[in-house]
Amino acid sequence: MIRLQNIHKSYITGTNKLHVLKGIDLHIKEGELVSIMGSSGSGKSTLLNILGLLDNHDEGVYILNNQEIKSMSETKAAKLRNNLLGFVFQSFNLISFKNAMENVALPLYYQKVARKKRNKMALDYLDKMGLKDWAEHMPNELSGGQKQRVAIARSMITQPKIILADEPTGALDSKTSIEVMDLLKEINQSGITVIIVTHENDIAHMTDRIINLKDGRIESIIENNKINSKETIRVPQE
Amino acid sequence: MFDRDKWQEIFSTISKNKTRTVLTGFSVATGIFMLIFLLGAGRGLRNGMTSVFAQDATNSMQIYGGRTTKAYKGTPEGKRIQMVNADYLDLGRSIDKLDVISAMSYIPGAETISYKNNYGNFNVSPVHDTYKEIKNFDMLEGRFLNKKDIKENRKVVAIQDVVKEVLFPKETAINKLITINNIKFKVVGVFNQPSFDDNSREIYIPITVAQKIFNNNDYLRRISFTLQDISVEESKKVEQFITYQMAARHGFSREDKNALWIQNNIENSQQFSSLFSAIEMFVWIIGIFTILLGVIGVFNIMMIVVKERTKEIGIRKAIGASPSSVVGLILMEAIFITAASGYVGLITGVGLLEVINKFDLIYKIYPPAAIYFLNPQVDLGIAIGATIVLIVTGALAGFFPARKAASIRPIEALRDE
Numbered sequence: 001m002i003r004l005q006n007i008h009k010s011y012i013t014g015t016n017k018l019h020v021l022k023g024i025d026l027h028i029k030e031g032e033l034v035s036i037m038g039s040s041g042s043g044k045s046t047l048l049n050i051l052g053l054l055d056n057h058d059e060g061v062y063i064l065n066n067q068e069i070k071s072m073s074e075t076k077a078a079k080l081r082n083n084l085l086g087f088v089f090q091s092f093n094l095i096s097f098k099n100a101m102e103n104v105a106l107p108l109y110y111q112k113v114a115r116k117k118r119n120k121m122a123l124d125y126l127d128k129m130g131l132k133d134w135a136e137h138m139p140n141e142l143s144g145g146q147k148q149r150v151a152i153a154r155s156m157i158t159q160p161k162i163i164l165a166d167e168p169t170g171a172l173d174s175k176t177s178i179e180v181m182d183l184l185k186e187i188n189q190s191g192i193t194v195i196i197v198t199h200e201n202d203i204a205h206m207t208d209r210i211i212n213l214k215d216g217r218i219e220s221i222i223e224n225n226k227i228n229s230k231e232t233i234r235v236p237q238e
Numbered sequence: 239m240f241d242r243d244k245w246q247e248i249f250s251t252i253s254k255n256k257t258r259t260v261l262t263g264f265s266v267a268t269g270i271f272m273l274i275f276l277l278g279a280g281r282g283l284r285n286g287m288t289s290v291f292a293q294d295a296t297n298s299m300q301i302y303g304g305r306t307t308k309a310y311k312g313t314p315e316g317k318r319i320q321m322v323n324a325d326y327l328d329l330g331r332s333i334d335k336l337d338v339i340s341a342m343s344y345i346p347g348a349e350t351i352s353y354k355n356n357y358g359n360f361n362v363s364p365v366h367d368t369y370k371e372i373k374n375f376d377m378l379e380g381r382f383l384n385k386k387d388i389k390e391n392r393k394v395v396a397i398q399d400v401v402k403e404v405l406f407p408k409e410t411a412i413n414k415l416i417t418i419n420n421i422k423f424k425v426v427g428v429f430n431q432p433s434f435d436d437n438s439r440e441i442y443i444p445i446t447v448a449q450k451i452f453n454n455n456d457y458l459r460r461i462s463f464t465l466q467d468i469s470v471e472e473s474k475k476v477e478q479f480i481t482y483q484m485a486a487r488h489g490f491s492r493e494d495k496n497a498l499w500i501q502n503n504i505e506n507s508q509q510f511s512s513l514f515s516a517i518e519m520f521v522w523i524i525g526i527f528t529i530l531l532g533v534i535g536v537f538n539i540m541m542i543v544v545k546e547r548t549k550e551i552g553i554r555k556a557i558g559a560s561p562s563s564v565v566g567l568i569l570m571e572a573i574f575i576t577a578a579s580g581y582v583g584l585i586t587g588v589g590l591l592e593v594i595n596k597f598d599l600i601y602k603i604y605p606p607a608a609i610y611f612l613n614p615q616v617d618l619g620i621a622i623g624a625t626i627v628l629i630v631t632g633a634l635a636g637f638f639p640a641r642k643a644a645s646i647r648p649i650e651a652l653r654d655e
């Protein structure tokens with residue numbers, strides 16, 4: 001599903017050049033549930049943004065769904081994001097003046113799905129998230145966990161192949177975090193590839209694979225046993 | 239453009255950000271309102287002034303005899319120039335591009351005019367039939383004097399409506415005989431004559447009749463004529479030609495400005511209309527600047543809006559909004575706001591003009607000014623022009639902010655500060 005070869009990324013701020021990703025090689029198969037860990041500033045979000053076509057890489061090869069991603073027009077990237085990808089963010093990123101249902105339905109608007117139909121679908125997805133009664137509520141009337149579930153419904157509604165979540169539980173308490181993780185696992189079990197950036201060990205351990213980033217490189221990849229044993233395999237890189 | 243979903247998206251954005259929308263629209267509405275109102279009022283003023291002053295055909299001239307102010311060939315200054323029939327005939331033959339010409343004589347003595355027991359003092363002007371081409375008459379009944387009346391010295395008369403009211407308060411006037419200085423004349427027509435002089439009470443009789451039975455001479459009070467398609471320059475040449483011609487005939491200096499008095503309506507009306515064109519131009523400039531200020535306001539607000547909405551636009555892009563759909567969203571919002579608020583300004587402006595017109599507000603506030611203000615209105619051309627200006631400026635005000643919005647990269651927008 002996703003194949004990265006020697007991906008480099010630098011940010012230029014003024015005269016400084018900050019080399020953030022220093023050669024990432026990674027293969028994520030369809031239907032995997034993967035987490036990315038690492039200390040703050042190690043490049044997790046940068047990597048996820050490149051995977052999500054929100055940013056371009058400078059060097060290396062990125063193959064997404066059998067298609068090589070080179071620098072492409074925003075229009076084309078937008079279309080790919082819309083059809084293939086779903087995003088969940090730490091700060092939810094709901095549109096404040098739209099109610100829950102309208103927020104969930106918005107990706108379908110960009111697919112030119114008729115209003116009635118997309119609102120109905122949005123209601124179905126909210127129902128799956130246990131939020132049917134909150135459909136007419138504005139984001140500021142929802143709790144953090146509810147907002148994140150709305151965001152997940154929004155990421156799901158286009159039936160993407162991949163869901164990218166940047167610290168989806170970062171703003172939630174531990175109980176709600178577990179609920180959100182359970183949702184993401186459920187989504188994964190329906191066959192969708194899920195990639196989660198997280199700080200929290202217990203969250204990472206709920207995934208199949210943990211990719212540890214350090215200073216722009218993959219330090220190690222830990223395969224969690226599917227039967228959830230604590231046994232880990234360290235794969236040294238280079 | 240006519241995508242219903244797109245409009246719904248725009249309306250929901252607009253309606254959920256009301257203060258912003260109202261602020262944006264207000265300046266544009268004011269601009270259009272000013273433009274429409276001032277233009278309409280200017281038009282009303284022009285109509286009013288024209289109807290008051292343009293009693294003579296705008297392509298006409300009038301010649302009156304004066305007194306010389308220069309001695310000439312032994313004759314001292316102060317000689318009275320008396321025009322006669324021969325002048326009329328001569329000018330009628332020699333003026334270039336002449337359309338119609340009419341002379342007017344006068345009848346001596348008090349003019350008591352009566353019909354049965356009704357009588358009054360009216361102004362009797364003996365003229366040629368062509369006089370109706372020179373004055374703006376409105377025939378209400380019957381006809382004006384005609385060629386046959388002149389040629390056959392018929393004792394006929396055309397009377398103004400106010401005269402008719404006095405002499406024939408309860409009956410029709412046509413074919414009745416009225417008495418002018420003991421001579422009976424048959425009424426052939428009743429007319430209305432726009433005038434700023436409320437006391438105008440005119441009666442016209444054939445000039446030939448007057449000269450024969452009242453004057454015993456061929457003196458003329460004035461000669462009036464109209465010219466065909468003539469420019470102001472040409473009309474001045476005609477003025478000069480007449481002066482030279484008459485100077486030769488009556489023996490006065492060509493340079494004497496007071497021997498003849500020539501009223502050139504061609505020049506007057508041109509000055510008149512260029513005055514109003516200047517006023518209209520001025521109004522346009524004010525209006526366009528006001529709109530421009532409004533549009534700059536819209537531009538600024540849209541700029542701020544785009545900044546405020548950076549995050550929202552980033553979210554939209556992350557979930558699949560293409561740059562063109564973002565441009566469309568901002569652009570159409572700007573166009574919609576300018577167009578809608580401009581329309582409000584347009585309606586308010588037109589409405590105010592209508593109210594002024596309908597309830598005669600000017601008359602109620604200051605009656606003497608009322609006749610100088612007639613039918614204030616904006617024509618279709620101005621309304622269409624204003625609409626086009628609106629759409630274009632709206633698009634302009636939206637374009638740069640929209641382009642800015644489209645260039646926002648989703649990661650920039652989504653980063654938490």
Ligand SMILES: Nc1ncnc2c1ncn2[C@@H]1O[C@H](COP(=O)(O)OP(=O)(O)OP(=O)(O)O)[C@@H](O)[C@H]1O
Pocket residue numbers: 011012013018020038039040041042043044045046047
């Ligand atoms: N747009 C940018 N311009 C310049 N520098 C950037 C930009 N985005 C990120 N960086 C820098 O790149 C480095 C990696 O950032 P990134 O957001 O990927 O870290 P992260 O691993 O997600 O950290 P955190 O856990 O704190 O979210 C940081 O030093 C950051 O300051």
Ligand SMILES: [Mg+2]
Pocket residue numbers: 044045046
């Ligand atoms: Mg991060």
